[in-house]
Amino acid sequence: MSANTSTDRPAGTSIKHYGSLGSRVFDTLNVILLGGLALITVLPLLYVLAGSFATESEISTRPFFLWPEKFVTSTYEYVFANDTMLRALLTTVVVTAVGTVVQVALTFTMAYPLSKKYLPGRALVLNLVVFTLVFGGGIVPTFLVVRDLGLLDSYWALILPLAINPFYLIIVKSFFQELPQALEEAARIDGCNEMGVFFKIVLPLSKPIIATFSLFYAVGIWNDYMSPLLYINDNDKWTLQVLVRQLTSPDAANAISALDTVFFPAKGLMFAVVVIATLPILLFYPFLQKHFAKGVLIGSVKE
Numbered sequence: 001m002s003a004n005t006s007t008d009r010p011a012g013t014s015i016k017h018y019g020s021l022g023s024r025v026f027d028t029l030n031v032i033l034l035g036g037l038a039l040i041t042v043l044p045l046l047y048v049l050a051g052s053f054a055t056e057s058e059i060s061t062r063p064f065f066l067w068p069e070k071f072v073t074s075t076y077e078y079v080f081a082n083d084t085m086l087r088a089l090l091t092t093v094v095v096t097a098v099g100t101v102v103q104v105a106l107t108f109t110m111a112y113p114l115s116k117k118y119l120p121g122r123a124l125v126l127n128l129v130v131f132t133l134v135f136g137g138g139i140v141p142t143f144l145v146v147r148d149l150g151l152l153d154s155y156w157a158l159i160l161p162l163a164i165n166p167f168y169l170i171i172v173k174s175f176f177q178e179l180p181q182a183l184e185e186a187a188r189i190d191g192c193n194e195m196g197v198f199f200k201i202v203l204p205l206s207k208p209i210i211a212t213f214s215l216f217y218a219v220g221i222w223n224d225y226m227s228p229l230l231y232i233n234d235n236d237k238w239t240l241q242v243l244v245r246q247l248t249s250p251d252a253a254n255a256i257s258a259l260d261t262v263f264f265p266a267k268g269l270m271f272a273v274v275v276i277a278t279l280p281i282l283l284f285y286p287f288l289q290k291h292f293a294k295g296v297l298i299g300s301v302k303e
Contacts, residue, residue: 045278052076052271059267075272084235085243089276091155092222092240099159099221104214106163107172108206112198114169115176132166139230146231157231158224158239165220168213175209176202219281240277247273 046066051059052075054068079085113119114126137145142161151157179202187197203210225241232238238246247270 048271048274052268052275054268056268059271072268075268078269079272079276084238085273087236088238088240088243091237092277093280095155095158095239096218096221098155100214100218102159103163103165103217103221104210107165107169107213107217108203108210109198110164111169111172112176112202115173129166129169143230152231153234153237154231155237158221158227161227162220162224165217168216172209172213175206179205215285218284222277222281240273244273244277 043066047064050066050068053071053073054062054065055070055072058065058069114122114129116122146152146157146161151160183201183205184197187201192200223241225239225245228237228239228242229245232242
C-alpha cells in the first residue's frame, strides 16, 4: 500500500531530492565542518595520551606529536606506586560513588512529591527552587554555612552543598508528572502507600532518567576541584582533580613537595595524571549513552 504524498503538501511545492547537487554540497560541508570540530576536540586528548607514554626529553624537544618515538611506562608506574596518587584516586572514586547515590536519591525523593498538584505548599517550594536558578548565595556565604555545620575537612563538604541541582530537579519533576496516573492508582487500590508506589512503580519506570542524571551528577563530582580547594585543608584528603590542578599549575612545586619523593618526571607525570583523571568518565559514558538522550528529552518535552 503506497501513500500519495502529493496530497500531503501545499500546492506549488516540490519534493527535495537528496541526491541533488545542492544536497551533496551541503552534506560535504557538514562533514568537513563537523570533522574539523572533532579534530579540534580529539587532537589535544591524543597529544596528552601520547605524551604520557613519551620520555621527558621527547616531550621537551617535540612541541606536538601523536605517537611517541619510544614508549615508556615509567610515569604510570610512578603514579601507581605513589601513596599520594593512589590515595587521591581512591578518595575521588569513593566520593563520586557515594555523592552520586546521595544526590540522585535526594533529587528524586524531592521531585516526586513536587510532581503532585495536591501537595500543600507545592507552589511555594517550586518558586523557591526556581529562585535558586537565578540567584545563588555565592562562595563566601556557602563557605560560612559549611564551616558552621562543621563540615570543613570532611568529605561530606564535597557532596552536601551541591546535593540537589534545581535544574535537574525540575526536569525530573516534569518526568514524574508525565507518568501514567492509572498505574499509581492501581497500586494504591492494591494496598500500596506512597512509598510503595514510589519504589515499586515510579522508580522502575524511571531507569532512563535515573541513568542520565546519575551520569550528570557523577561527572560533576568527579570533575569538581573548587569544593576541595575551599573546604579541604588536609593534603591527605586531596581528590584527584586537586592533585591534577596542583601538578599543572604554575605553582606546581608545592604539589611536588607534597609527594615526598626525589624523582619527578615533570611533564610526563602531568600528562599521566590527566589521562587517569579523564579515562574513567570516557569509559563510563558509553554504557549510559543509550539512556542519555531519552532520559533528558522525556523529562523536558511534554506530549
